[in-house]
Amino acid sequence: MDIIDLANHHWPSASYSTQVVINGFCYQIGASSADQVRCIQDYFSPYAADDKKTTSPFPYKSILVVSDLDAYLHAKNIVSHFEISGIVKHHPDTEYFCYEVVECKIYSTRSGYDHMIFDHLDGRYTIFLSSQDDPESPKPALRLLRELVVSRLEAANGITVHGSAATCGKRGFIFVGSSGSGKTTCAAALAMRNEGRFLSGDRSVISLGNGSPRLYGWPMAINIGHGALSILLRSANIDLPSDFRNSYFDTCLRNEDGKFDLGDKNKFAFTPVEFKNLLNINFCSMCELDAIFFPNLVPSDQPFAHMTRLSPTDIVSRVMKEARIGPKSGHGYGLVSRDYDVCRHAENFTAALLNVFSSIPGYDLRISFKQMEFFLCGDLDFADFLNREVAVD
Known part of the structure; x- marks a missing residue:
């Protein structure tokens, strides 16, 4: 044979x-x-x-x-x-x-x-x-x-970025940044309130195909910090066994008193089904892009949250730093053949993104640990905060 x-x-x-x-x-x-x-x-x-x-x-x-x-x-x-x-x-x-x-x-x-x-x-x-x-x-x-x-x-004019995304009603928001910046925490806080839906954790695809810019999910493990997860579980009145373990990863949530600080850098990995079922979060596979945020969780016991409007040039520069492809680096990996020039694709995308973010707003988002805890617990509505600030700006 x-x-x-x-x-x-x-x-x-x-x-x-x-x-x-x-x-x-x-x-x-x-x-x-x-x-x-x-x-x-x-x-x-x-x-x-x-x-x-x-x-x-x-x-x-x-x-x-x-x-x-x-x-x-x-x-x-x-x-x-x-x-x-x-x-x-x-x-x-x-x-x-x-x-x-x-x-x-x-x-x-x-x-x-x-x-x-x-x-x-x-x-x-x-x-x-x-x-x-x-x-x-x-x-x-x-x-x-x-x-x-x-x-x-990606072949249909899409680019993958290091970002988590969720919807608030019909509005789609993406949170872009490096590991530990609070991307998935922000997306989870949004998805759990006010008819929110979770789109993606850690990576998302921004598509500039036909019509309005859209966000697409990237099915992968959803990594969320122990502190944020502990607060979400408490707010949903969910008690986990002290040695609760993930189905496919050698990670577990262990703490005698069940309390974690938002600054805990350890993360727990969920499959999307586990994340959906445990926290009763609804998912979607696609939504329109209404705003982009670059979060930064700040260690502080004082509650505050500030958003600063960014210029289109600044937004694009930050997005391309967190993109899976770049004008100089090309595509990092992949067995699936592509029938387009990846580097030129990235260069074209830079110009297209400048046009997109001339009308779609982007913000630097600084949130203290204490304020994020209020958002995660539902004491303050994260969706209302984002919608109000974006509308005012």
Whole structure:
């Protein structure tokens, strides 16, 4: 059996499957393990909930996950005789040797959890896992599907930024900044009040496709600080076991008295389904962009919150610093091929963003720990504060 036959051999026999509909496109996931399908559903189902009316009748892409050590070793042995055509980084902790054969591209891990990915060049991908029991085993399919979803948005004049997003009624707000600035805390505070909906934690896509600028979610783990999480749980009257642990990550929430300071830099990782169910937060997959904020949580026992209007040039400069692509750096990683010049795409986006933020406001947002605690507890309404300040400005 040659390498193509080996990859094709498993397609008719997937024991478990699911479809994910994101932004109007359908993705088919098949697997020999129920855990693989459940992981995909835990990350993507909250974003697919409001997409049912735009379901396409045919899968846009299909992924098959094979949890078979013998098949993995067989494939690895065959591929070891091929000539390496390059090295690709798909994620900061994973690099692949790339091989190109007739009707297929093959990626075999150089670092990280051992697995292989076959790109059949016809919309299908086969993933061979070296072990189903390894905690890292859900990540190859999850990352590949996420990259397929996001790369399509980026190709349609979108850019991924380091930012969390949520809606307030029909208004979409994004909070952009480096780790620890309070992005996810702000988005969670907004989503839990006044008909809010959570869009994305840590990364979001700003799309300048057709019509008004829009925000799209990036399905990934939602990391929220222990302090903010503790306050949200108390405000929702939720008691967690002292050793509450996440389903897919080796992180847990431990504290004898259940109290954390907002300055606690430790974070807890949720899947979107866990975050949605535990805090009773509604999700959406897309919204229009109405304002952008650059938050900064300030250690202080005095309650204060200040917003300063930024110029379009300042907004764009800050956005591009937190973008996944930049005019000089190009694209950092990705197995999914792109049919556009990434660097030129970023340069064009800089000009387009200047035009967008000439009418959409952006603010530097400084909030003290004490004030954010009031917002998280519901003693003060974060949505009312943002809407009032934006309207006045």
